[in-house]
Amino acid sequence: MSASDDLRTLETTAGAAERNTLALRLAEEKTPGLGAVLVRLIQRPDLADKRGALVHALGYLDCSDHVGLLVELVLTADFEVAHEALQALETVEEADGEDIEQAFDRFQAVHAQPDLPAWRKELLEDLAEMFD
Known part of the structure; x- marks a missing residue:
């Protein structure tokens, strides 16, 4: 199977186990075009x-x-996704200034909420360190 076939399969498969296994394999192989497919999948409400x-x-x-x-x-x-996202953010060395500003504004709005669970507060503290 070609990389484009793998990406198409990743995006269209209904089985979570198959999708996850394929996503991790393609990520380990640094398959070109995978980032865009993963973002689309992550953003899918279903x-x-x-x-x-x-x-x-x-x-x-x-x-x-x-x-x-x-x-x-x-x-x-x-919990799981938030932790995975924080780990992914830790690998970012450089990002667009406007993206950082928008992310920081969003961070401040959520950080100000009084009813956050303890685990999220801890993540937000770690995230705040990244903005420093």
């Missing part, structure tokens, strides 16, 4: 509770163009 492995796979790639998405996931996603 996969909202099945995206932990997809975010993990994205972390194998250059995430500098996905700072906004990853910050949003840290701020709003479930």
